[in-house]
Amino acid sequence: MAETFRQWVLAKPLEGSLEPSHFELREVPLPEPAPGQALVRVLLANIHSATRKRMAAGGTKVGSTDSTNFACAVVVKSRDPVFNEGDVIHCQAGWQEYQLVSSTDAAVGYPAVSELVKTANGTSSPFLYAFRPALVKMWSPSVLMNVLGTSGLTAYFGLRECGPLMPRDQVAVAGTSGSVGSIAAQLAKIAGSRVIGFAGGADRCGWIVDTLEIDDCIDYKADDLDAELQSRFPQGIDFFSDGVGGRVTEAVLKRLNMNGRMFSYGSAASLYGESPAAGAPAPTIRRMMGISEEVEEILRRRNIKAEAWMVTDFAHERLKAEDDLSRLMFAGRLKPVTNLVEGFEKLPEAVAGLYRAGRSGKLQVQFGTL
16 A cells, blocks of 8 residues: 555635635645444545635635545544454545544534434434445446435435425426425426426536436526426426525425425525525524515415435435435336546546536546446
């Protein structure tokens, strides 16, 4: 094993657009695990849409890596009783080839976990656990970190908690080409509902319908979005899965039926804008997910059940969700949709490009293989 490894760090403060030049490559010493630690080799990192915002807000410091990425890694040395050499794990990791982890460490940027999560994971973090060997044999790290990672679990629990979805339900899914939205749309269709997504442009809409096998797709860039919604949902909308916020959310709310349901898990409209908003954090989870006071008033008037939460709220149920989602994939009913970039050296270009071009599924950068 080499004595050093590669690491990307933030090279300069983020002002304006994010460019590959904002990243700097460093060579750092390979650490030895202390008692209670394990050294892991990072195979693949998920790149979150909030990465740029963390840079702008100072969450990622100049000269440092972003330690909040969700990653798939393999244990190469262990002095932690929870992990064995060869285990394939889910963890938080920086933009780097190796990482020290410990089953006693809390998650970076998240509150302490319950005893139920500690029992399920064997660790003090909702994001640190060994994948079961059967899942590792069946699925690639890309699938493990997408459908069986936070994206799939968010869609799975979101539809369950706001459901149940019925065949009679008219379902709108914003952010349909995204990592959570692509899974939510498919799960709603599997439930038998009529499902319509959103995308920018006719080509993207066609791709969504063909790939996800849902009923239709609306071009959210249309001049008259209200008319498009009226045409596709003449009887109104019963269930809205929203990871976008902004203009699309405002338009859909006008068509949401009395006693409808709304699942909010993100605000991509603010994250993918021309420049990231680096202001004070939202005071509540509902505000962070784009549910404004104006939206709250509409929800109250129409008696709409609106859920907004973090996937960590259901981390103790991870094993059942993995089983259910895995069965659907094995049966060919649920398709993983990812945007996989191969090569550690391509990380800066991939992260910067996340905010420029249309993409599908979760952006992932693969560093190596098992």
